[in-house]
Amino acid sequence: MLSPTPLAAVLSLVAFPTLSAAYSWNFKANPEQCSNLTISISGSDGKPPYRVLIIPFGPSPLANNVEARKILDVPFEGNSNTISFQLKYPANSQLVAVVSDSTGFGSGGTSVAAQVASSSDTSCFNATANVSPAFVFSISPPNQIVQCQDTRLWWENTTVQGIPNFLGVIPGGQSFAVPEPLNSITNVDSEGTGFTWTPNLRGGTTLLLIAGDNRGNGTGGSSPNTVNPGTQNIGSCLNANSPSSTPGNPAGGSYPTGTGGGWTSGGSGSSGGSSNTGAIVGGVIGGVVLLIAAVLLLLFFRRREKLQKRQKERPVDLMNAEEDGDEDHAPRQNELPQYYRPEPFMVSDRLSGTGDDYTTDGERPLSGVTTTTSYYNRSATPEGSAPYGYGAGVSASSVGGRKGGMRPLRPINIIQHDDAGPSEPKEEEGEPETIELPPAYTAMKKADAPAAGGGGGEPET
Structure with missing residues (x-):
């Protein structure tokens, strides 16, 4: 039997789906080259002032791979929930937007990579000159971030203003601020000034690492990375709060995501830390089903197993087994089926020497009883005194040359029993049937022996 604890947990998820900060934002129009990009905040749970961070994503579409895009960190004005600014990105390039409020970075959610549409205006960027950040940073081990393994982020101290800060941006997922232990910043030969960070990110996660200083977010540029699970796939730092991609609709609403005509699934953007309610409810209902x-x-299966076991344990009664669908011809209790009823050996009345006798009440015939005088039951009578039968006229001296008189034989009664069968109607009593037997030829005399010294006279006939 299933324990009630998992079921109760599932039902509680159905009744109380987990939700977090619930303000959202949308692109009011699709991003377009050198046109104003308008972003609107919806929901009352946000804490102004808001700001949006626009990060270049993917390679540059310009000739010779010229990078004309800069990271844009644009604050909303006062407590306004709408902002509009010129997007100085070339057509067919991509960007990722992160909206934050006063509670922390990425609280409004992160978009997936949005495609910039083309326009006739190309005056907002220089297609022949590369842009560069105010300072650069490095990662050690070089250019890789490994799941749950120490990574050193460092910079040249002479190029920054104040203490740099680092942000982690996961397109379509949860963005976060990299924890920066101020008391653990060290100077290392050939690695400059920096600190050690243990990324609690799962292998395979797409991560944009953004550096900034007192001049604003993104002044140190960005570094695109895919988190490496490592050869040992260490997961000791991972937990339910580890940043990851968020299921459901990404933030920013509906907008194109690629040159192939791809679009986001639409709807209002959701916060990076929230989970899509429809996906949760659907998943939970599916799990319950x-x-x-x-x-x-x-x-x-348990019921079928018990039934099969019960049928195996039930004894087979060959005598009283009923045929399926033939209950009308089933034998009555204590009555043998037709094919198993014994058939007694019946002796003919002529051989038993008796007729059908009945009881005085006429219900069943009595066992036939007869007494027949024969060679085997004749009495010791003088020769020729037997009224009939095999022993008539036989002398004691003529049988087998025995000495002395013939021993009397005990009479034998032949009794025929009627074993079974229904009662037959009583017939009228009549004369007992007489059975005639052929002569036994035992009463014939033997020829006398010839006299001593006798001649050749004829034998006596």
Whole structure:
């Protein structure tokens, strides 16, 4: 039987889906080259002032791979929930937008890579000159971030203003501020000034690492990375709060995501830390349905197993087994089926020497009883005194040359029993039937022996 704890947990998820900060934002129009990009905040849970961070994503579409895009860190004015600014990005390039409020970085959510549409205006950028950040930073081990393994972020102290800060941006997921231990910043030969960070990110996560200083976010540029799970795939630093891609609709609403005509699934953007309610409810309902189906399937198999076991344990009664669908011809209790009823050996009345006798009440015939005088039951009578039968006229001296008189034989009664069968109607009593037997030829005399010294006279006939 399933324990109630998992079921109760599932039902609690259905009744109380987990939600976090619930303000959202949208692109009011699709991003377009050198046109104003307008972003609007919706929901009352946000804490102004707001700001948006625009980060270049992917390679540059310009000739010779010229990078004309800069990271844009644009604050909203006062407590306004709408902002509009010129997007100085070339057509067919991509960008990722992160909206934050006063509670922290990325609280409004992160868009996926949005495609910049073309326009006739190309005056907002220089297609022949590369832009560069105010300072650069490095990663050690070089150019890789490994899951749960120490990574050193460092910079040249002479190029920054104040203490640099680092932001982690996951397109379409949860963005975060990299924790910076101020008391652990060290100077290392050939690595400059920096600190050690243990990324609690799962392998395979796409991460944009953004550096900034007192001049603003993004002044140190960005570094695109894919988190490496490592050869040992260490997961000791991972937990339910580890930043990752968020399921459901990404932030920013509906906008093009590539040159192939791809678009986001639409709807209002959701916060990076929130989970899509529809996806949660759908998943939980599906899980409950699967759980109920599994329980019903388990009960079905257990019931069938018990039934099969019961049929195996039930003794087979060959005498009283009923044929399926033939209850009308089933034998009555204590009555043998037709094919198993004994058939007694019946002796003909002529051989038994008796007729059908009945009891005085006429219900069943009595066992036939006869007494027949024959060679085997004749009495010791003088020769020729037997009224009939095999022993008539036989002398004691003529049988087998025995000495002395013939021993009397004990009479034998032949009794025929009627074992079974229904009662037959009583017939009228009549004369007992007489059975005639052929002569036994035992009463013939033997020829006398010839006299001593006799001649050749004829034998006596």
